[in-house]
């Protein structure tokens with residue numbers, strides 16, 4: 074990312090104090106919305122209120138000091154039931170995000186794996202996070218991790234570990250366990266601290282049972298599973314659907330780093346779900362598109378639900394979902410790639426028939 078983009082991003086990126094607000098607003102807004110809508114529903118005209126039954130007197134849980142004289146309470150509408158679909162690995166993303174970016178870590182460690190600067194955080198409840206601060210290393214864009222997660226969630230893919238925007242202090246990073254003098258120098262050279270000694274970055278749910286190694290490489294049998302007319306071994310059908318989601322997501326996010334090693338993994342045992350980690354190389358220069366397009370073009374079969382959700386992801390929805398983490402140029406690129414992906418899928422549907430293209434349930 075060039076300096077201008079960095080600056081634009083840093084100006085736009087929230088100050089440390091607005092972070093909890095961002096998290097709460099996002100978690101209760103875009104993250105909490107049913108991912109299938111993608112479009113803001115016009116507000117229903119408010120019905121004249123039904124006469125309200127007098128509320129049961131509520132027992133105060135603890136005696137509360139009245140701060141100001143309390144206005145007589147308005148009758149409270151019952152909360153809308155939140156239509157929340159299962160998130161990453163069928164779990165509750167909103168709960169994970171609340172810890173990831175709302176709780177204070179009890180431990181900071183350097184993550185010695187990978188090629189970029191990253192850390193591992195541990196929280197009081199025992200859960201952990203990968204942490205990547207804003208850094209000069211071109212293929213480590215923390216905002217790309219967050220954008221890939223939010224997009225995957227909105228598309229119903231649920232295979233990118235939840236992540237959110239989190240600030241760190243210089244002391245947290247330099248004082249982390251495992252930081253050697255050499256690594257401390259590297260932090261000084263490469264981490265983009267702000268003048269106040271903090272740095273923006275992202276915290277990602279640490280998958281506790283991530284299997285080592287790599288499940289699929291850029292060669293192998295799987296591209297053939299995504300081509301028309303080919304047989305998919307029944308025990309690989311779920312992987313095939315996941316991989317079609319992945320090449321679509323990588324195209325949308327312009328992820329040029331999917332196949333450099335260890336980024337397509339399985340969680341749990343040998344039959345556990347595929348998960349896509351290290352989405353940090355996305356949203357870079359448009360010159361990377363040719364390569365990512367090649368992988369995307371392998372796919373002639375998609376998950377129907379993913380494509381339907383992508384169709385619903387209009388410009389306003391994308392803006393609402395990602396404008397706090399992506400620059401205007403990055404968002405423009407994403408819109409363009411969404412359009413190209415949908416055109417390509419339409420073209421395939423004309424050629425092979427929609428049922429053969431929206432092949433995976």
Ligand SMILES: Nc1ncnc2c1ncn2[C@@H]1O[C@H](COP(=O)(O)OP(=O)(O)O)[C@@H](O)[C@H]1O
Nearest residue numbers: 186187188189203234277278279280283335351
């Ligand atoms: N969310 C995660 N859950 C579990 N392990 C992770 C997670 N993210 C990263 N790791 C571990 O850290 C390594 C490096 O992380 P990665 O995101 O690939 O960074 P890099 O960009 O430096 O390659 C991974 O190969 C994996 O072993």
Ligand SMILES: [Mg+2]
Nearest residue numbers: 187335336351
């Ligand atoms: Mg990696």
